Amino acid sequence: MSAIQPPAQRIWWKQPLDKVELVWIVIAFAWCLVMFFMMPYWHVFGKQNLSSETYRARPEMFARAAEEMVAKWKVREETEAKIPVVAPPAGADVYLIARLWDWWPILELEEGKTYRLNLMSMDYQHGFSLQPENINVQVLPGYQHVVTVTPNRAGTYGIVCNEFCGAGHHKMVSKLYVVKK
Amino acid sequence: MAGTELFRTDPRTGLQYHKSAELLIKANAVAAVVALLVGGIIALLITLTRWQAVHLLNADNFYLLLTAHGLDMLVIWVIFFEIAILYFCSSTLLRSRLATPRLAWLAFALMVIGTVTFNAAIFTGNATVMMTSYVPLPGHPAFYLGLILFAVGALIGCFIFLGTLVVARAEKTYEGSIPLVTFGALTACIIAIFTIASGAIILIPTFLWSAGYVKSIDPLMYRTIWWAFGHSSQQINVSAHVAVWYAIAAIVFAAKPMSERVSRTAFVLYILFLQLASAHHLLADPGLSTEWKVFNTSYAMYLAVLASMIHGLTVPGSIEVAQRAKGLTKGLFEWIRKAPWGNPTFSGMFISLLVFGFLGGISGVMMGTEQLNMIIHNTTYVPGHFHATVVGGTTLAFMALTYFLIPSLFNREVIMPGLAKWQPYLFGIGMGVFSLALMGAGTLGVPRRHWDITFAGASLPYEYPGTAYLMLAIMGVSGVVAIVGGAAYILITVGSLLWGKRLAAGAYGRETTVLRMPVDTALTGHGTGGFVAPGTFVFAMVFLTAFILYYFVNWKYLSTVWGLS
Ligand code: HEM
Ligand SMILES: [Cu+2]
Ligand SMILES: [Cu+2]
Numbered sequence: 241m242s243a244i245q246p247p248a249q250r251i252w253w254k255q256p257l258d259k260v261e262l263v264w265i266v267i268a269f270a271w272c273l274v275m276f277f278m279m280p281y282w283h284v285f286g287k288q289n290l291s292s293e294t295y296r297a298r299p300e301m302f303a304r305a306a307e308e309m310v311a312k313w314k315v316r317e318e319t320e321a322k323i324p325v326v327a328p329p330a331g332a333d334v335y336l337i338a339r340l341w342d343w344w345p346i347l348e349l350e351e352g353k354t355y356r357l358n359l360m361s362m363d364y365q366h367g368f369s370l371q372p373e374n375i376n377v378q379v380l381p382g383y384q385h386v387v388t389v390t391p392n393r394a395g396t397y398g399i400v401c402n403e404f405c406g407a408g409h410h411k412m413v414s415k416l417y418v419v420k421k
Numbered sequence: 422m423a424g425t426e427l428f429r430t431d432p433r434t435g436l437q438y439h440k441s442a443e444l445l446i447k448a449n450a451v452a453a454v455v456a457l458l459v460g461g462i463i464a465l466l467i468t469l470t471r472w473q474a475v476h477l478l479n480a481d482n483f484y485l486l487l488t489a490h491g492l493d494m495l496v497i498w499v500i501f502f503e504i505a506i507l508y509f510c511s512s513t514l515l516r517s518r519l520a521t522p523r524l525a526w527l528a529f530a531l532m533v534i535g536t537v538t539f540n541a542a543i544f545t546g547n548a549t550v551m552m553t554s555y556v557p558l559p560g561h562p563a564f565y566l567g568l569i570l571f572a573v574g575a576l577i578g579c580f581i582f583l584g585t586l587v588v589a590r591a592e593k594t595y596e597g598s599i600p601l602v603t604f605g606a607l608t609a610c611i612i613a614i615f616t617i618a619s620g621a622i623i624l625i626p627t628f629l630w631s632a633g634y635v636k637s638i639d640p641l642m643y644r645t646i647w648w649a650f651g652h653s654s655q656q657i658n659v660s661a662h663v664a665v666w667y668a669i670a671a672i673v674f675a676a677k678p679m680s681e682r683v684s685r686t687a688f689v690l691y692i693l694f695l696q697l698a699s700a701h702h703l704l705a706d707p708g709l710s711t712e713w714k715v716f717n718t719s720y721a722m723y724l725a726v727l728a729s730m731i732h733g734l735t736v737p738g739s740i741e742v743a744q745r746a747k748g749l750t751k752g753l754f755e756w757i758r759k760a761p762w763g764n765p766t767f768s769g770m771f772i773s774l775l776v777f778g779f780l781g782g783i784s785g786v787m788m789g790t791e792q793l794n795m796i797i798h799n800t801t802y803v804p805g806h807f808h809a810t811v812v813g814g815t816t817l818a819f820m821a822l823t824y825f826l827i828p829s830l831f832n833r834e835v836i837m838p839g840l841a842k843w844q845p846y847l848f849g850i851g852m853g854v855f856s857l858a859l860m861g862a863g864t865l866g867v868p869r870r871h872w873d874i875t876f877a878g879a880s881l882p883y884e885y886p887g888t889a890y891l892m893l894a895i896m897g898v899s900g901v902v903a904i905v906g907g908a909a910y911i912l913i914t915v916g917s918l919l920w921g922k923r924l925a926a927g928a929y930g931r932e933t934t935v936l937r938m939p940v941d942t943a944l945t946g947h948g949t950g951g952f953v954a955p956g957t958f959v960f961a962m963v964f965l966t967a968f969i970l971y972y973f974v975n976w977k978y979l980s981t982v983w984g985l986s
Contacts, residue, residue, distance in 0.1 A: 242671035243678050243739075244514055246597035246938045252681035260952050261683050261735065264961055268730040271965065272723035275972070279715045279791045282976075287984045290795055292714075294707040319880045346881075354984070359707070365555045365640055367799045367868070371883055373982045374866040376798035378706045380640045381557065385707030390984035398883025402799040402868035404551050406558065407481060410872040411879045 290377065290387065297384040299362045306335035310345050318346060318415075325417070333358055333386075336399075338366040338379045341408035343399050348417040354390045367403030370416065376402060391418040424592075426518040429927040430934075434672075434829045440929055441522035442512035446505045446830060448529055450823075453501035454914055456536070457816075460494035461907045468904070472897025473874060473890055480872040484549045487870060489540065491552035495811060496571065496654075497536050502819050503609065503661050504528070504578040509830075510606035510664065511585035516936045517594040520584030524577060531574030539567025551870060553647060556627060556638040565628035569621065576617045579610045595936035601678050601685065602671070605664025608688040613657045620650035641708045645699075652699035658811055659729065660691050662773065662818035666736045669770040669818075672825055673761065676743035679735050679954070687735075690728035701789035705798040714791050722789050726782070733778045734961050737771075738954035745953075753956040765841045769821025772849035777814030780856050781806060783968050793975050796982065799870075801896075802863025809856040812903075817849050820910050827914065833921030841913050848906030854899035862892035 249255060283289055313332075314324045324345040328334050330353035337344045339362035349355055359368055361381040368377045377387060401412035427440040463486045469477040478486065512519040519525065542548040547561035554560050586607070589595060599607070623646040629635040667684070670676040678684045700717030703709055737757075744756030761767045784806040787793055797803065827835050835841055867874055867889050874889065876882035952958070 242675050243601040243667040243684075244671045245600050246595055246936065247601070247678075247681040248597075248938065249681075250597045250938070252598055252685060255680050255682045257680040257683050258738075258953050260738065260954050260958050261679055261731075263952075264734045264958065265683070265727075265731060267965065268727055271969070272727050275786065275790065276719040276723055278976070279719055282792050283711065283715075286792065286980065287986070288795070288979050288982055289711070289792055289986055290705065291986055292707070292709060292711050321880060323881075364558045369799065369866065369868055370983075371866040372886070374796050374800070374864065375982055375985070376705055376795055376800065378703075378798065380644075380707060382639070383641060383707045388986045392983055398881075400866070400868055400871075400883055402871070403555070404484065404558075404870040406549075407484070409484075409870070410480065410874075410876065413876050413879050413881060413883050415881045415883075 291385075293386040295384040295386075296382060297360060299360075299381065302335065302358070302360045302384055303337060303362065305333075305358070306337050306344065309333070309335050314345075315348065323414075328355065330354060332356065336368070337362060338368065338401070338412075339363055340406060341401070341412040343401075343412070343414035346415055346417070348419060349389075349391050351391055351394045351418050351420045354388060357387045357389050358384055359387060360384045364405045365403050366401050366405050366412065369400040369402040371398040371400055373397065378403065394418045394420040424518070424931060424933065427929040427931065428516075428933050429929045431829050431832075432925050432927050436513055436829060437516045437933060438830070439512045439518045441525075442508050442519035443830065445519065445522060445525050445529065446508045446513070449501045449505035449508070450826070450830075451918075452529070452533065453498050453505065453819075454911060456493050456497035456501060457907070458911050460490055460498055461904060461911070463490040463493070464900070464907075465904050468897055468900035470872065471893060472900075473893050475897060476873070481546070481549070483872045484551075484870070485543060485546060488549055488551050489543045492539065492543075492568075493536075495552065496568075499658055499811065499815060499819075500571075500575050501532065503613075503657060504532075504575065506661055506665070506819075506822075507578060507582040507606055507610060508585075509826075510603045511582050511589065514600055514603050514936075515585070515589040515595050516933055517585055517589035517592060520581055520588050525581050528574040528577035528581065531577070532571050535567045535569070535571030535574060537567070538570060539564045542567065553651065554627070555647075556630070556640055556643045560631055562628055562632040565624050565631055569624050569628060572617045572620050572624070576614065579613050579617070582606070582610050593935065594933070597938035601681060602664050602668045604685055605660055605667060605688055608691055609657045609660035609664065611692055612653055612660060616650050616653040616657060619646055619653065623647050623650065641706065644703060644706065645709075648699040648702040652702055655807075655811065656691055656725075658815040660688065662777070662815040663688075663729075663732045663736070665818045665822050666732070666770055666774060667739075669766055669821060669825070670736055670740050670743075673764065673767045673770075674740050674743040676739040679738050679742060683731060684735050687728040687731040690724050694722070694725040694728075701794065704789075704791055704794035711791070718789050718791055722786075726786055729778075729782060730961075733774065733782075733964070734954075734957060736774060737960065738957040741954040741957045753959055756956060763842050764824075765845050766821050766824045768842075769817050769824070769845035769849070772845050773814050773817040773821065776809055776817065776849055776853050776856070778964060779967065780853060780860075781810030781814055783971055784856075784860060785810065786968070787972060787975050790972075790975075793979060795985070796975070796979055797863050799868060800863035801859040801867045801869050804869050805856045805859030805861075805863055808852060808859065813849055813852040813856060817845060817852070820848065821845060823910070823914055827917045827921065828924055831918055831921075832924045832926040833917045834924060835913060836916045836921050837913055840909050844906055844909045844913065846906075847909060848903055851899050851901075851903030851906055855896055855903055858892050858896035858899060862889050862896065865889040865892065867893070
């Protein structure tokens with residue numbers, strides 16, 4: 241009878257349901273379907289979909305690609321540590337190294353242009369968190385993730401690490417510039 | 422019936438306790454409360470650290486204690502209590518002897534030893550790796566070993582539950598089918614077995630890796646299998662606390678499930694689909710295809726979400742039906758207005774339902790949407806969400822059940838009834854606001870597991886808006902309120918066991934009675950003609966409206982961020 245006693249009928253699966261239950265199940269199921277179709281819909285019509293383009297890579301290789309990029313398109317240096325600021329042309333492969341405990345180098349992108357942003361960690365797992373946009377992507381060692389980005393507003397952005405990566409986790413923060421030309 | 426085992430019949434509830442089972446239920450429940458105490462003290466320290474204006478601990482201690490808090494709460498408190506529930510739902514509810522009590526003590530010992538082992542690794546500073554211990558972040562081998570021992574113990578507990586079901590059936594201690602609450606516990610147990618197996622598959626190689634026997638563990642594989650454990654174990658909690666909701670509705674209102682068929686089918690949906698929903702922890706990861714992500718989060722998750730939406734209707738619905746039968750039929754809401762809001766067993770259960778559904782459920786579905794996940798992944802939105810589910814939902818439901826167990830199982834009167842009356846409100850509302858504040862901070866980009874969002878000493882700091890600090894302050898204040906509520910719970914529970922007035926326990930004897938099938942109902946539910954719970958239906962529609970609005974607000978926000986493809 242009550243939920244802590246056996247059901248009144250052994251064949252409980254034949255018990256009829258009340259209209260209120262039936263109506264709710266139909267409504268709830270319809271809503272679940274809507275939520276399901278939103279995802280494929282956004283893949284076709286939406287402009288914000290996380291890419292799944294990924295390559296296995298060794299840290300040395302990724303670091304070399306980043307250094308070559310810096311050598312080609314460095315525009316200036318910032319801070320006492322002389323972190324290079326790189327302004328790659330639109331459409332280019334842009335490399336951002338995540339490592340204990342910084343992001344390297346600093347990127348300067350152009351508003352409205354599209355870039356292939358390559359993310360990879362050299363050591364532990366990190367979290368790429370672009371602020372204040374609040375775009376967040378997991379960064380793993382050994383997996384080179386190519387995210388195609390199109391910045392839509394000029395400004396100075398922050399890149400925060402939002403995956404715990406050891407004692408200096410909260411110091412792992414950098415900048416990203418988006419400029420209008 | 423007379424056997425060789427000792428039983429007693431609780432004079433207040435008529436429940437029949439097997440002596441060996443009773444001791445085990447008590448031991449597991451007490452171990453759970455000890456873990457809650459430890460985790461709760463730590464909760465205070467880390468809350469006062471994340472409240473940026475107070476910033477209590479230093480960085481190393483913060484990360485160390487955060488690791489301990491996550492595990493001692495989410496794993497130790499919750500699973501010890503669940504083992505107690507499993508034994509209660511099998512042995513006590515079915516009036517059966519517990520299968521192999523000795524093995525159950527072995528399981529208990531393994532769980533205790535495991536807990537002590539990994540805590541030793543954490544508190545000596547050798548395993549500050551967070552509960553997820555994502556490789557290749559290194560932890561001491563004792564950390565993984567402790568978790569493995571605990572898991573083996575819990576696994577044995579699950580098999581003892583199944584064994585008890587078999588014994589009860591063979592010895593015909595009950596008529597008909599098992600009660601709905603036991604069915605829910607069975608769901609939890611089946612999911613637990615899958616979960617613990619996944620945990621073992623990933624933690625054993627990780628243990629070997631930390632001890633130097635395995636060269637490396639692939640981080641993506643680790644995350645995939647770890648979350649098959651980490652997420653599915655949350656499904657154990659959901660099944661367990663939904664079973665507790667039904668149990669409390671039955672205990673407080675003698676409520677009859679609206680339709681056994683609907684409620685049981687909804688439990689089966691948990692088994693079928695919640696497992697795969699672990700994919701929603703990997704939505705922001707590289708290396709997994711979009712199709713895989715969409716498939717696993719949608720088909721798998723939404724049918725499980727459907728199940729929770731069904732329970733969300735049928736639990737209060739069954740209460741409404743029971744209340745209306747008692748004559749509380751005025752308008753849509755007399756049944757709920759005149760509910761026993763001063764009884765912490767009821768109020769705890771009902772607040773648990775509300776916090777779980779409105780805050781935990783809606784935020785969980787939002788986060789679990791493939792594209793939307795990107796705008797909250799690893800922000801404080803995530804702990805905001807799961808404090809609503811596993812703290813406001815599961816933990817509060819277990820607390821509510823405790824107020825029933827103290828007299829019935831421990832034969833003590835609950836002390837400080839005035840405080841007990843307020844406890845669920847302090848804890849539930851505190852947690853509700855705490856969760857909302859963390860979610861709010863998360864939508865402003867505040868990272869989770871982060872010691873200092875002012876980035877003092879960093880060469881290129883980022884400046885969060887003032888509202889982010891405000892959110893963290895609200896989190897701090899409401900967190901402290903919730904902790905006061907949690908402390909009240911521990912004080913009342915421990916105090917009642919030590920000093921509560923002893924109640925008549927019923928003598929132990931070898932006579933037992935069979936759990937009869939109720940005979941007074943024919944093969945009908947409440948009938949298909951009526952609309953038996955109109956008030957609950959209105960609540961459900963309010964819930965759905967909030968859900969839809971919130972869901973699309975997030976899509977709207979997503980559409981304004983950088984283009985990504
Ligand atoms: C009044 C009670 C509680 C308060 C005030 C509280 C507070 C907190 C805070 C401030 C964090 C840190 C969030 C961050 O920086 O990322 C946290 C993390 C966490 N809490 Fe609680 N908590 C409470 C109870 C619980 C309970 C009962 C559970 C489990 C059943 C729990 C499970 C967790 C988990 C799993 C984490 C995440 C740890 C990690 O990120 O590895 N908490 N809690
Ligand atoms: Cu990092
Ligand atoms: Cu980090």
